[in-house]
Amino acid sequence: MKANDPTRKSWVEVAKDSDFPIQNLPFGVFRTASNPSPRVCTAIGDNVVDLAVMNYLDLFEELEIDNEVFNNPYLNQLMALGKTKTRALRDRIADLLDERNDEAKDLAWHFLHPMDKVEMLMPVQVGDYTDFYSSLDHATNVGSMFRPDNPLLPNWKHIPVGYHGRASSIVVSGTPIHRPMGQTMPDGAERPVFGPSRLLDFELEMGFVIGQPTKMGQRITTAEAEDYIFGVVLFNDWSARDIQKWEYVPLGPFLAKNFASTISPWIITLDAIDPFRTDNPKQDPEPLDYLKFDGKKTYDISLEVAIRTEAGAEATVCRSNFKHMYWNMCQQLAHHTVGGCNVNPGDMCASGTISGPEPGSYGSMLEITWRGTKPVKMPDGTERKFINDGDTVILRGWGEKNGVRIGFGEAAGKVLPPL
Amino acid sequence: MKANDPTRKSWVEVAKDSDFPIQNLPFGVFRTASNPSPRVCTAIGDNVVDLAVMNYLDLFEELEIDNEVFNNPYLNQLMALGKTKTRALRDRIADLLDERNDEAKDLAWHFLHPMDKVEMLMPVQVGDYTDFYSSLDHATNVGSMFRPDNPLLPNWKHIPVGYHGRASSIVVSGTPIHRPMGQTMPDGAERPVFGPSRLLDFELEMGFVIGQPTKMGQRITTAEAEDYIFGVVLFNDWSARDIQKWEYVPLGPFLAKNFASTISPWIITLDAIDPFRTDNPKQDPEPLDYLKFDGKKTYDISLEVAIRTEAGAEATVCRSNFKHMYWNMCQQLAHHTVGGCNVNPGDMCASGTISGPEPGSYGSMLEITWRGTKPVKMPDGTERKFINDGDTVILRGWGEKNGVRIGFGEAAGKVLPPL
Numbered sequence: 001m002k003a004n005d006p007t008r009k010s011w012v013e014v015a016k017d018s019d020f021p022i023q024n025l026p027f028g029v030f031r032t033a034s035n036p037s038p039r040v041c042t043a044i045g046d047n048v049v050d051l052a053v054m055n056y057l058d059l060f061e062e063l064e065i066d067n068e069v070f071n072n073p074y075l076n077q078l079m080a081l082g083k084t085k086t087r088a089l090r091d092r093i094a095d096l097l098d099e100r101n102d103e104a105k106d107l108a109w110h111f112l113h114p115m116d117k118v119e120m121l122m123p124v125q126v127g128d129y130t131d132f133y134s135s136l137d138h139a140t141n142v143g144s145m146f147r148p149d150n151p152l153l154p155n156w157k158h159i160p161v162g163y164h165g166r167a168s169s170i171v172v173s174g175t176p177i178h179r180p181m182g183q184t185m186p187d188g189a190e191r192p193v194f195g196p197s198r199l200l201d202f203e204l205e206m207g208f209v210i211g212q213p214t215k216m217g218q219r220i221t222t223a224e225a226e227d228y229i230f231g232v233v234l235f236n237d238w239s240a241r242d243i244q245k246w247e248y249v250p251l252g253p254f255l256a257k258n259f260a261s262t263i264s265p266w267i268i269t270l271d272a273i274d275p276f277r278t279d280n281p282k283q284d285p286e287p288l289d290y291l292k293f294d295g296k297k298t299y300d301i302s303l304e305v306a307i308r309t310e311a312g313a314e315a316t317v318c319r320s321n322f323k324h325m326y327w328n329m330c331q332q333l334a335h336h337t338v339g340g341c342n343v344n345p346g347d348m349c350a351s352g353t354i355s356g357p358e359p360g361s362y363g364s365m366l367e368i369t370w371r372g373t374k375p376v377k378m379p380d381g382t383e384r385k386f387i388n389d390g391d392t393v394i395l396r397g398w399g400e401k402n403g404v405r406i407g408f409g410e411a412a413g414k415v416l417p418p419l
Numbered sequence: 420m421k422a423n424d425p426t427r428k429s430w431v432e433v434a435k436d437s438d439f440p441i442q443n444l445p446f447g448v449f450r451t452a453s454n455p456s457p458r459v460c461t462a463i464g465d466n467v468v469d470l471a472v473m474n475y476l477d478l479f480e481e482l483e484i485d486n487e488v489f490n491n492p493y494l495n496q497l498m499a500l501g502k503t504k505t506r507a508l509r510d511r512i513a514d515l516l517d518e519r520n521d522e523a524k525d526l527a528w529h530f531l532h533p534m535d536k537v538e539m540l541m542p543v544q545v546g547d548y549t550d551f552y553s554s555l556d557h558a559t560n561v562g563s564m565f566r567p568d569n570p571l572l573p574n575w576k577h578i579p580v581g582y583h584g585r586a587s588s589i590v591v592s593g594t595p596i597h598r599p600m601g602q603t604m605p606d607g608a609e610r611p612v613f614g615p616s617r618l619l620d621f622e623l624e625m626g627f628v629i630g631q632p633t634k635m636g637q638r639i640t641t642a643e644a645e646d647y648i649f650g651v652v653l654f655n656d657w658s659a660r661d662i663q664k665w666e667y668v669p670l671g672p673f674l675a676k677n678f679a680s681t682i683s684p685w686i687i688t689l690d691a692i693d694p695f696r697t698d699n700p701k702q703d704p705e706p707l708d709y710l711k712f713d714g715k716k717t718y719d720i721s722l723e724v725a726i727r728t729e730a731g732a733e734a735t736v737c738r739s740n741f742k743h744m745y746w747n748m749c750q751q752l753a754h755h756t757v758g759g760c761n762v763n764p765g766d767m768c769a770s771g772t773i774s775g776p777e778p779g780s781y782g783s784m785l786e787i788t789w790r791g792t793k794p795v796k797m798p799d800g801t802e803r804k805f806i807n808d809g810d811t812v813i814l815r816g817w818g819e820k821n822g823v824r825i826g827f828g829e830a831a832g833k834v835l836p837p838l
Contacts, residue, residue: 127546128587133670153668158611159602163670164583164677168547168761169635178636180758183578183707192577194707197758216588216679217597217838243758249572251552251582252671255758258583260635288602288613339599339616339662339674340838342587419636419759 003094004274006402010097011105012112014045019398019407021045022097025090026231026266026409027075029121032113038073038121043266043409044097048118051093053111059096059104063089074125075267076346079211079230086211086230087271120265122172123233124209124346129170129261130336131205131237131350132162134327136281138355141367146245157285160327160335162349165237166258170348172265176414179389180259182243196418197240199372200387203353204305204363204395206322207235208329209267210347217340222293225330228343231267232329234303234395234411235350238262241366241386261350262413264395272406276300276399278323287331290338297328301408303354303397305363310390313380317368320354320361322397389417422513423693425821429516430524431531433464438817438826440464441516444509445650445685445828446494448540451532457492457540462685462828463516467537470512472530478515478523482508493544494686495765498630498649505630505649506690539684541591542652543628543765548589549755550624550656550676550769551581553746555700557774560786565664576704579746579754581768584656585677589767591684595833598808599678601662615837616659618791619806622772623724623782623814625741626654627748628686629766636759641712644749647762650686651748653722653814653830654769657681660785660805680769681832683814691825695719695818697742706750709757716747720827722773722816724782729809732799736787739773739780741816808836 003025010022020026020043030041030048039052052070054060063085069077078086096104133139136152139161143151155161171177179200183192211230214220220228237257244256277296286292301322308314327335332349353363362368365386369375372385387393393415397408422444429441439445439462449460449467458471471489473479482504488496497505515523552558555571558580562570574580590596598619604611630649633639639647656676663675696715705711720741727733746754751768772782781787784805788794791804806812812834816827 128585130673155604155611155665155668159666161666161670162673164585164673166547166583166760167586168763168766169759171635178759181638182758185574191704192574192707194709216590219600219838240758246574247578247580248669248671249574250667250671251580252667252669254549254581254583255754255760258760259758285610288611290613335674339601339659339678340588340597341585341674341677344587347587419638 002091004271006404008094009099010044011099011101012044012047012097017405018045019409021404022094023404024268024272024406025093026268026272027078028123028266029073029075030118031121032118037071040070040072040075040078042093043115046115048113048115050111050113054096057107057110060089060092063092073121074346075123076125080345082212083227090269090271120172123265123267126167126170126348127344127346129165129167129348130162131165131352132160132327132332133352134160134325134332135352135355136326137324137357138353138363138367141355141362145371158287160332162332162336163252169258170261170263173262173411175262176416177238177260178416179418180240180243180255181418182240182255183246184242185246192246197243199241200415201239201241201365202305202387202393203237203239204303204318204320205235205237205350205353207233207263207348207350209233210343211345213344214337214342216342218337218342219340220333220337222291222330222334225333226270228333229270229329231269232273233267234264234397234408236262236393236395236411236413237350262411264409264411266409268406268408273299273301273399275401280328281326283326290334291331293330297330298323298325299399301397301399306394307384308392308394309378309380311380313378315376315378317376318361318363320356320363322354324354324356325351387415389415391415421510423690425823427513428518429463430518430520431463431466431516436824437464438828440823441513442823443687443691443825444512445687445691446497447542447685448492448494449537450540451537456490459489459491459494459497461512462534465534467532467534469530469532476526476529479508479511482511493765494542495544499764501631502646509688509690539591542684542686545586545589545767546763546765548584548586548767549581550584550771551579551746551751552771553579553744553751554771554774555745556743556776557772557782557786560774560781564790577706579751581751581755582671588677589680589682592681592830594681595835596657596679597835598837599659599662599674600837601659601674602665603661604665611665616662618660619834620658620660620784621724621806621812622656622658623722623737623739624654624656624769624772626652626682626767626769628652629762630764632763633756633761635761637756637761638759639752639756641710641749641753644752645689647752648689648748650688651692652686653683653816653827655681655812655814655830655832656769681830683828683830685828687825687827692718692720692818694820699747700745702745709753710750712749716749717742717744718818720816720818725813726803727811727813728797728799730799732797734795734797736795737780737782739775739782741773743773743775744770806834808834810834
């Protein structure tokens with residue numbers, strides 16, 4: 001992973017607090033006003049790099065990748081090339097953007113676009129989407145609200161609990177979200193009522209994207225899991241708490257979640273976040289053998305959630321960290337496939353709400369305002385118990401080490417009234 | 420729907436008990452040894468009709484459908500043409516196969532294949548899969564086993580309860596299934612154990628396939644729902660009861676279901692089952708307005724499940740009927756989209772286990788053997804509490820009226836040991 005060398009600099013100017021230094025080089029899909037065909041790109045500083053053009057210019061020559069892989073509305077084909085090839089590609093892009101590469105610099109006008117002049121699109125075609133529930137603090141917080149005598153269920157420390165979610169409504173940052181309508185059962189009522197959700201919430205999550213397929217019946221071990229995980233994104237699992245409360249027994253959340261999920265546009269490779277590996281929280285009781293793992297599979301990545309009002313006042317309501325996850329991604333994927341469930345490139349697995357141990361680190365309004373009992377003060381003097389129409393919820397994330405900051409961009413979505 | 424005319428006969432010989440008279444004309448995808456490219460077909464009697472060849476021969480001329488729609492591994496593009504066009508296509512096929520059509524009969528050697536000489540493939544690319552839980556008898560039976568004091572939960576008669584399932588592991592009839600491995604918690608144990616599921620079960624369900632897309636935020640009413648439902652299939656929602664029991668709280672079934680689901684290869688159009696419309700069971704309490712509907716949205720379709728041993732002994736263990744559903748497909752789809760969840764051609768929604776009121780009509784081994792307390796006797800003298808390795812589970816279904824029998828073919832799957 002030459003691309004990770006912290007001493008590298010690019011001939012493209014990169015601000016100190018940029019999410020996209022030469023050590024990041026994430027993958028995404030974009031289009032421009034002058035060329036509306038979706039195509040594959042990477043990011044550097046405030047720029048998007050058109051990888052379809054780079055390939056057309058024979059700059060990846062020795063990798064022998066078909067133009068079709070880059071002239072493509074999704075990264076699925078690229079990811080399916082396998083890690084050896086995509087890692088070599090990322091290393092090659094780093095060489096091309098390296099300050100010592102004058103030849104590529106001379107060609108820059110062909111493939112470099114200012115980021116604020118392009119439209120970022122859904123980076124992957126999501127076949128199946130799974131949501132886990134792997135933060136101990138979140139599970140305990142929510143459990144203590146809904147089941148005070150029994151907050152953490154008996155299976156939670158043995159199973160990375162997860163459930164299937166809706167793939168069709170996963171959208172890229174910037175896509176507006178309509179507040180869902182639905183059935184709720186008001187406290188003390190005899191019959192349910194129908195109307196717009198009154199308790200619209202976000203959930204701060206990270207998602208990982210599958211790059212390689214398996215066949216039905218095949219199991220991925222925790223040791224193999226990183227070969228199958230292409231990279232990670234920020235993931236907002238929008239949730240309608242009032243709908244969820246009434247519908248979720250006994251088969252889990254359905255309409256409370258399936259109206260929308262928002263992801264950041266850049267898939268940050270596992271290679272790029274490699275420097276941020278850290279120890280997993282201790283798992284007690286010891287998990288079953290198929291969930292044991294060697295090495296550091298947890299990542300120290302700072303996460304924040306901000307709410308921005310229609311008028312532009314922004315409040316950061318959560319500061320959390322990916323390292324708070326009790327179950328790591330490798331354990332989640334090993335569990336997901338242990339019964340033989342097959343996976344495909346483009347499949348998405350989200351972490352579940354990532355809450356830390358302190359109140360400032362809770363990853364949902366449900367927990368932040370403790371079911372609405374402790375409203376959040378906004379800079380414009382208004383209060384929030386949950387999310388209002390007109391509000392934009394913005395997830396941000398980054399790792400930092402040896403003077404290098406690897407950022408995730410944003411997963412932002414504005415809430416509109418129901419259609 | 421000229422194709423439904425019960426007086427029609429085909430120049431192709433059709434046995435009296437065939438699933439595929441000229442009034443059925445379902446859609447599927449097949450390939451042959453001599454031409455391994457998947458392509459779209461219909462069925463008549465014991466034959467498969469190659470619709471790609473029919474279109475190539477300009478037999479659908481006035482419909483102006485691209486060859487690509489038929490030379491396609493999935494029906495998604497065909498369904499996306501819309502009901503006006505696909506209905507006209509089905510009517511045109513009926514004219515071509517009508518006994519009065521000598522011209523088409525003379526061309527038969529181009530497009531007719533004996534069914535036992537072709538391979539039927541997955542008919543649709545499933546984007547998202549949803550499983551409902553809409554049989555009152557099933558919900559009550561299962562509820563009384565797991566929650567004797569509270570069998571039917573308070574939301575059940577207000578909501579067509581559903582949850583998201585795994586799309587990647589839906590396979591076509593004939594595909595073998597590996598028994599899943601997984602975590603279970605033995606009665607009285609302190610810690611879970613890992614191993615092959617000991618309580619492997621089927622669930623007798625029907626699935627409906629979406630033909631037309633919606634946008635996020637859009638709602639489909641019960642009156643519009645039939646425009647979006649292209650057709651129906653038999654659906655076996657394989658279930659590992661011991662895994663399910665330990666994992667399903669609080670977010671629903673996950674590994675207990677996602678290792679495999681088996682569907683029949685033919686999408687039977689809603690038009691073809693139109694003659695079997697019947698009254699819905701009375702819904703009391705009255706559902707909310709968005710779940711009300713006019714007309715007959717329920718179908719009288721006989722359903723059977725058989726278990727065949729490795730040696731070939733077959734026992735029919737369930738005789739049920741699609742008319743037992745408490746919530747109909749239009750209500751399910753209206754509910755699914757009422758919060759703004761978007762749907763796409765190829766999406767699959769299954770009914771949930773279709774149990775009738777009497778013991779002989781229960782749609783799962785869990786209910787048939789009442790948790791293993793009343794084993795089923797097989798013709799070879801062996802007993803079954805659940806499904807053994809080597810067993811094949813076969814779902815069958817058909818409607819019959821005015822001397823016309825519209826059949827579904829089979830959804831069959833053999834259970835193999837874990838890989």
